[in-house]
Amino acid sequence: MVDKRIAIIVAAVCLISTNADVLTHKSPIRFPDDFEFGAATAAYQIEGAWNVDGKGRSIWDHFVHTKPESITDGTNADIAANSYYFFKRDVEMLKELGVNNYRFSISWTRIMPFGRPDYINPLGIEYYNNLIDELLANDIAPFVTIYHWDLPQSLQERGGWLNEEIVDWFGDYARVLYENFGDRVKHWLTLNEPYIHCYYSYGVGYHPPLLYSPGEGYYECGRHYLLANARAYHIYDDEFRASQGGLVGFVISMEWGMPATGSAEDVQASRDYAAFHNDHFMHPIFSEQGNYPQIMIDRVAAASARQGLNVSRLRPFSYEQIQYLKGSADFLGLNHYFSTYVYRNSSLEGSFTVPSLEDDIMVGKFKDPSWPHFGMTREYAPGLYYLLNFLKEKYNNPLIYITENGASTLTGLDDDSRVSYIRNYLSSVINAVNEGVNVKGYFIWSLMDNFEWAHGYSLRFGIYEVDMNDTNRKRIPRKSALVYKEIIRSRVIDVSYEPDPYAKEIVMLKGVATFSAPYFVTFALTIFVCLV
Numbered sequence: 001m002v003d004k005r006i007a008i009i010v011a012a013v014c015l016i017s018t019n020a021d022v023l024t025h026k027s028p029i030r031f032p033d034d035f036e037f038g039a040a041t042a043a044y045q046i047e048g049a050w051n052v053d054g055k056g057r058s059i060w061d062h063f064v065h066t067k068p069e070s071i072t073d074g075t076n077a078d079i080a081a082n083s084y085y086f087f088k089r090d091v092e093m094l095k096e097l098g099v100n101n102y103r104f105s106i107s108w109t110r111i112m113p114f115g116r117p118d119y120i121n122p123l124g125i126e127y128y129n130n131l132i133d134e135l136l137a138n139d140i141a142p143f144v145t146i147y148h149w150d151l152p153q154s155l156q157e158r159g160g161w162l163n164e165e166i167v168d169w170f171g172d173y174a175r176v177l178y179e180n181f182g183d184r185v186k187h188w189l190t191l192n193e194p195y196i197h198c199y200y201s202y203g204v205g206y207h208p209p210l211l212y213s214p215g216e217g218y219y220e221c222g223r224h225y226l227l228a229n230a231r232a233y234h235i236y237d238d239e240f241r242a243s244q245g246g247l248v249g250f251v252i253s254m255e256w257g258m259p260a261t262g263s264a265e266d267v268q269a270s271r272d273y274a275a276f277h278n279d280h281f282m283h284p285i286f287s288e289q290g291n292y293p294q295i296m297i298d299r300v301a302a303a304s305a306r307q308g309l310n311v312s313r314l315r316p317f318s319y320e321q322i323q324y325l326k327g328s329a330d331f332l333g334l335n336h337y338f339s340t341y342v343y344r345n346s347s348l349e350g351s352f353t354v355p356s357l358e359d360d361i362m363v364g365k366f367k368d369p370s371w372p373h374f375g376m377t378r379e380y381a382p383g384l385y386y387l388l389n390f391l392k393e394k395y396n397n398p399l400i401y402i403t404e405n406g407a408s409t410l411t412g413l414d415d416d417s418r419v420s421y422i423r424n425y426l427s428s429v430i431n432a433v434n435e436g437v438n439v440k441g442y443f444i445w446s447l448m449d450n451f452e453w454a455h456g457y458s459l460r461f462g463i464y465e466v467d468m469n470d471t472n473r474k475r476i477p478r479k480s481a482l483v484y485k486e487i488i489r490s491r492v493i494d495v496s497y498e499p500d501p502y503a504k505e506i507v508m509l510k511g512v513a514t515f516s517a518p519y520f521v522t523f524a525l526t527i528f529v530c531l532v
């Protein structure tokens with residue numbers, strides 16, 4: 001009985017480990033010399049010092065303190081990786097990796113405790129000045145996200161993303177950052193991930209402000225995100241571009257949805273899925289015509305009419321707004337994590353809340369059980385290759401930086417599944433670049449373990465592990481950090497490269513042993529059986 005179980009586990013692990021490296025090219029393709037590598041983080045997830053030196057409260061500070069039960073492990077980011085104090089170590093890590101770029105975000109309430117520019121906190125300005133200067137002294141370019149979800153609580157109490165005035169609030173905030181940091185920051189990312197932020201906040205009651213409005217609030221939030229991005233873009237264009245000469249991009253997360261079968265319904269489902277998930281935020285900015293994609297306008301209007309509403313829940317943009325949004329990004333910041341199969345058939349009828357985004361799209365999804373496990377989920381790395389080609393074809397080959405891509409694990413330094421993930425996804429990138437997709441750079445999510453929003457510290461995304469129990473928040477490179485460093489150094493993906501002597505370096509130099517016995521036994525058995 002036990003023998004049989006072990007045999008099954010070993011067979012499964014064999015299958016996964018042989019499937020894991022789907023790198024196909026025989027002679028490795030080099031990343032072009034001007035391709036840039038980077039690592040990414042976000043302020044709330046790493047900085048800590050939530051109430052230090054005049055910082056005001058964000059919606060996340062408010063949320064974790066009033067609803068701690070909403071976080072998987074009941075933790076918060078009051079201290080997190082404590083980068084407010086340890087940022088020099090962060091820059092040292094970036095230097096160790098050999099990256100060109102660091103993507104981090106600025107905490108709105110550290111700069112303006114109440115969200116408005118009538119009071120600007122000099123200590124907040126000083127912190128980011130120090131970080132930016134430290135990066136530049138080490139030849140690392142700052143890619144600054146202006147907003148990564150930590151809205152000032154006082155602006156939330158005035159309606160947050162559902163109040164159209166946020167377009168002004170955000171523009172005023174962006175201007176303060178351009179004024180203070182634009183002499184040294186040449187790549188701005190206005191806002192992070194409209195789909196995820198609006199969906200988790202309004203489409204499902206999962207992130208602050210916990211306002212469940214899946215059929216209207218979700219779309220209103222997205223609408224204001226698009227307008228706020230355009231405001232920040234035009235402010236830069238009108239007031240700063242001539243003197244500062246930088247670029248302003250918008251960060252959109254996108255999934256790759258493939259039809260489950262060749263049926264006309266499944267194929268249409270995959271088009272509709274792309275329209276609502278990707279084109280919703282791409283089309284108004286990067287297409288010739290502008291505005292929301294027509295598929296989305298039509299589907300929400302039809303569903304609204306069925307629901308007896310006189311007007312569509314997707315509030316239309318005016319002609320002036322459509323023009324204002326068109327071209328409002330110099331480049332696309334693409335965050336990509338997931339692929340999925342999508343389908344549409346009678347089994348979906350009545351299975352979604354009415355009204356809601358899901359009901360408007362009317363698509364079912366699942367992951368193929370044969371996809372390899374990377375970190376905590378099954379993923380399909382070629383999805384990134386197809387997505388990049390789709391963007392090239394549909395949007396006239398825009399300039400793209402992949403601003404996030406990565407996998408989660410549990411604690412522990414031996415993160416082979418993340419190593420596989422990075423190699424496989426980077427091979428999708430290199431193949432797309434080789435075929436003319438205009439991807440200029442890649443950022444791994446994330447430089448270090450951090451507060452993973454509602455998952456707390458239960459999921460780890462860092463290529464550096466952070467010991468959250470250590471007052472010094474010691475950072476230690478995982479195996480993936482050493483593999484990423486070698487890819488950056490050699491500019492090729494060598495699947496046979498093993499950091500050497502990996503175990504010795506980690507265990508002896510850093511004084512941390514992490515190989516648990518059962519894992520090690522399975523690992524040894526796997527090697528043995530796979531080789532035999």
Ligand SMILES: *[C@@H]1O[C@H](CO)[C@@H](O)[C@H](O)[C@H]1NC(C)=O
Binds near residue numbers: 310
């Ligand atoms: C929808 O609203 C408009 C403006 O109030 C009104 O003229 C029209 O008759 C309404 N249509 C329906 C079908 O109720």
Ligand SMILES: *[C@@H]1O[C@H](CO)[C@@H](O)[C@H](O)[C@H]1NC(C)=O
Binds near residue numbers: 260345346
């Ligand atoms: C609907 O499509 C899914 C995915 O292809 C399939 O698993 C399911 O059996 C289908 N259901 C019906 C009722 O056709």
Ligand SMILES: *[C@@H]1O[C@H](CO)[C@@H](O)[C@H](O)[C@H]1NC(C)=O
Binds near residue numbers: 457467469
């Ligand atoms: C702190 O250490 C305990 C015991 O080793 C561990 O279970 C817990 O996950 C650690 N907490 C964090 C946030 O890393």
